[in-house]
Amino acid sequence: MGKLAFIAESTVRSIVTRELAFDAVRDAFESVAMNRSEVFDVVIGSGLRDNEIFGVKSGTDIKNRMVGLKVGTYWGGNAEKGLPAHGSTILLLDPDTGVPQVLVSASYLNGYRTAAADAVAVSFLARSDAAVLGVIGAGHQAEHEIRAVAEVRNLSLIKVFTRSETRASWLADRLADIAIEIQFTGAEAAVRGSDIVVTATPSKQPLVRDEWVSEGTHISAMGADTQGKHELDTAIMKRASLFAEYPQQSIRIGEFQHAYGEGLIDSAASVCALGLVTLGHSPGRTSDAELTVFDSSGIAIQDLAMAAAVYEAATQKGLVQFIEL
């Protein structure tokens, strides 16, 4: 029957780096942009109670020879039990036989994976001298976004907007090791004058107003991944160049769903696949005055790439457990 390789969360923690995540996610985006990947329908299921949902995202990456799926869970009541609400598990199938090959306990990994998409976008789309980062949101993911962006640009100031003082002090503590000034501000102040703006909230109402955003800014909209989620004024999209990891999905369930619904985006063809930029097939930013928006809604191909990269690194370090199927 063969053996299943298992990567525990403690192993993931000892292996994963921003660089590993960046390279894996960039590879995934390039496969998607070259149409060498297939993303299947996302299933959304529910648990026994309200406020308990799981999603299954699956895909096949022909270029990188990967087949598999991620099960993502959100159990709202976990916080009361001192457990994280979100969880992720990735299963890779052997592309030659379909037999389960690698199982990765990916809850910790998931923050790296999502933030790596942002890092790839900022790396290729933000001005090279971008130094001021504005962040909308102060949850776990905001921490990941800040760390990932700080790897690809020399930041001098980080401005964070959150409505919650508890979250602000939590995030300040978490980022105590970062040698960059962090200010907690209003939403407008977080956006105005920032070279890079990252939104990482579950909002269903736009939080970033068009008039706050100056020319030359790069925005990464990381929050919207289902119908109804919304972080940016749609007017922003009228004057911006638009990018997404998977344009067909961005106009359905990503931030671009709203501009698409209002007719401000004609079709997926109006959005550039980020992988085309990293491959050099598309120019990306063409002037310092250009406003660029990257919409990330997340695709299974990223998850497969992350799992494969972690598996490879764990194999090199002899940290893989094998289970007889």
Place this chain on the structure above:
Amino acid sequence: MGKLAFIAESTVRSIVTRELAFDAVRDAFESVAMNRSEVFDVVIGSGLRDNEIFGVKSGTDIKNRMVGLKVGTYWGGNAEKGLPAHGSTILLLDPDTGVPQVLVSASYLNGYRTAAADAVAVSFLARSDAAVLGVIGAGHQAEHEIRAVAEVRNLSLIKVFTRSETRASWLADRLADIAIEIQFTGAEAAVRGSDIVVTATPSKQPLVRDEWVSEGTHISAMGADTQGKHELDTAIMKRASLFAEYPQQSIRIGEFQHAYGEGLIDSAASVCALGLVTLGHSPGRTSDAELTVFDSSGIAIQDLAMAAAVYEAATQKGLVQFIEL
């Protein structure tokens, strides 16, 4: 992070019985019939090559407190490698936290699970004196169906139709331990005079003609589980009482899709959920002359129930492996 319980295939083989499968599947059908379960959309994905597909079936059983999914694979090229083409893996999530709880290597289990649906149907719908079984198909599943039906009725004769002599001799060898006469016949002879008819093929053309089926027969149509699959003349449904594990699915992707498409079945309400019969809420067969048809297309709730039953039995025998997540 907790621990994941893992049940290897060798453990499944040492634990699973027809009785365990029967009870688990009956429980699942009753939960479905009482609307205490939810079945989510099935995803069909593909591998790197043609002839490589995987499906994800997920569900939640509120009555029995189970949440999870099955990944089923079909890799057509495996036969050349001496590997089974079909594979199954079931993942149960902890219903209280969403954290992965039990992983079952379920390829072997799957044959028991599917045949158990047939056994429940035959047990509650076939005449109590049914003694002659006709089987259309002679694959792995046909063996399971025969063994499962033989547990719930005193059979005196089994007639099997297959177009392949190789399959016929394979099946005869497999069933050498069964003390019941087995004849390999034409399709018509397999059906005529049989008290129970089981179809277990991937056919897309009806194989069982209406005029061959006499009054009082019970038919279990086990093959059709996607659009296009078809085993029975739709005329049969005009004079039969109709049953399915999940009527809403049977008229979409099960055998009943064709009679429904032709207007011979009005709606899912014309099909009785088998669980209502096992619960005693619906009469099932009401006379020896009644023709009954059970359409099985398979639902995730069965898989969850099988995994939970195997996990419980493995726990009692101390055969569960635990992996630190």
